[in-house]
Amino acid sequence: MCRPLSARCAESRMNHRHGYNARMSRIQALYHLTADSASIEGRAQALAAEQSIEMPPAAVTNAYVRNEVIATIEGIQPLDTHRFAVMLGIATVTTGMEAGQLMNMLFGNCSLQDDVTLVDVSFPDDFVAAFPGPRFGLAGIRERVGAHGRALTMTALKPQGLGADALASLCGTFARAGLDIIKDDHGIANQHYAPFAARVQACQRALREANALTGGRSVYAPSISGGPRQIAEQLKIVREEGVGMVLLCPMLLGVGSLVEMATENLGVALLAHPAMAGAARIAPPLLLGRLFRLFGADATVFPNYGGRFSYSPETCLALADAARLPWHGLRPIAPVPAGGMSVARVPEMLSVYGEDTILLIGGALLSAGAELYERSCDFVNAVAATAQSGGGV
């Protein structure tokens, strides 16, 4: 699942049966399909129709649609006796250059078909240029928090149910300990016990006081939620309060919201959270790495291996590659492995991910109780020590 796309594309091109339609710019979308050798050709043709014109191709009379708009089959390869890799060529014009419509063309209807997974995509350069991509990227986040030559540290304000003042107190403690980024837990939205406006004001105040004390440049990343109107109201508060970063769940808000936030260039870094993203049968490196980067995320949270979630080490590394490796000239973004991490695992995680990473430890810090400040300092120092010893990649 996690081999580089370039290798896959090369394989596919060598093996293609239907020819590449050079007349129109196409997205190459790689699917895995459950089928047998007798049925795969027909199944691939059905998928190509489903993900483009959604009607029988024989009934299409318009020449432009027949020649340009219908998805092409660019390659079929057996994976084993009951699974095949199928590369479709999806015309870029069918996306209208919109993120939601891109998701729709890649996986909208076939999400309803159990025999299909979306494994990888390859975009033409001019298609990528139509999307904002990350405004900050990892380098911009480094600048903002003043962290160079080492990994970055992040924690989460939780649990939800605490009031704005209690969350702000936690925020201040974390900032005094020198954490780079202090984000809302993704379950913190606009609940009555800590409404967005009051929470952001209180946390930003605590952050400013702590930064003044330490000379540090920690940032607070509140969680954005709701429909378009509420999102706009929250972003207004974000600007007024001088917030440095925000957290959002693209699969809950809609990927179009992420694109508009990046396009409007709000001056805040965008931290994407994978809530509701994992259930989709879309390869995590593609969705959380490549596509969220294309849509404008500057950092992407994902479940690290060995925690509470089920991603393999291979999936996690492929995801980090998708976030950071050169790709169409878009800024590298920060992989943020998370989910049941601990200070004890810092050296291991840095040896795996290297310093161009944001380490997120939440619950394990909060479990320190009265020693929250000390445990937070341990985290900061563990990362700093690894940098000083020349650890990481």
Added chain:
Amino acid sequence: MCRPLSARCAESRMNHRHGYNARMSRIQALYHLTADSASIEGRAQALAAEQSIEMPPAAVTNAYVRNEVIATIEGIQPLDTHRFAVMLGIATVTTGMEAGQLMNMLFGNCSLQDDVTLVDVSFPDDFVAAFPGPRFGLAGIRERVGAHGRALTMTALKPQGLGADALASLCGTFARAGLDIIKDDHGIANQHYAPFAARVQACQRALREANALTGGRSVYAPSISGGPRQIAEQLKIVREEGVGMVLLCPMLLGVGSLVEMATENLGVALLAHPAMAGAARIAPPLLLGRLFRLFGADATVFPNYGGRFSYSPETCLALADAARLPWHGLRPIAPVPAGGMSVARVPEMLSVYGEDTILLIGGALLSAGAELYERSCDFVNAVAATAQSGGGV
């Protein structure tokens, strides 16, 4: 998966181990978990923490959070040797009464865990009252198109790639044949070959001319796409052009967009499409039936059994029940079975779903080529004939 929730809740209540916390209004959320009998208790506790406070409960010191905010385990029942039904009580306050945040609390993080599916939910009345629910519902759609005592008919403008004039010509033909609702294909967005504004103007003009000719009241439902700003622009055009209904994909736009459209009471019926919804491990009757109804959809498209998709007849009927049966006083909405349907199947579908249904036939009409008008009339007449013969439920 599709037994009524009430029966499940009753079972669960009889079997519950941890007691219902009556102090705070709770959502009962039913999950299926893969586990063995030795591990299920711990797995259920982990799920309860994941879907509420997202940190170790032992580290929570705040009494309000411990007593009220942490999700409760209200019942655990074996399904077979390796699967269990687990009912969680999720505090309604944690949702902030927002649709996206509700999805987050129900399935945000555990979407990333392969051993969990979300099967059903039960809401307190006062929670439901915080959401708009359907503004039109099936009855309102019937009023709008003037169709009583029979099922409604719907078709789709396709394929994408046609220009606005070609789509408008199809729209006029369908309206002259007496189709009640003519929607954009869900793959039609804001592409250059038929931009939203030009398309809606052309299709509405063709519709008005056809309605004037026949004395009918057909409506055209354009597809809404994009981020918040584009959605707002498109809805402005919808109002200006007097459009009667719109199509939207809540899992692409964000469920918060659906809620805001329903809340703003735009005077247009809202037709929900399941794109990107099927891949989630959430039972289709729950997501496409109950939740989309709660969020304000007036009709819900879903893949009918025996077509191109994999839903069973039982799933489809449970989905229709979730859309139409009495539920917290919300208006019944229209189930719209679709996906590879044909005129020949009209009597069968009406015998299964009854007359409180919208039948959607798209590609099979367009395959008629030069006889598009006649095939469309056949569809309209087949539905009318079933009504006259007393068919349906």
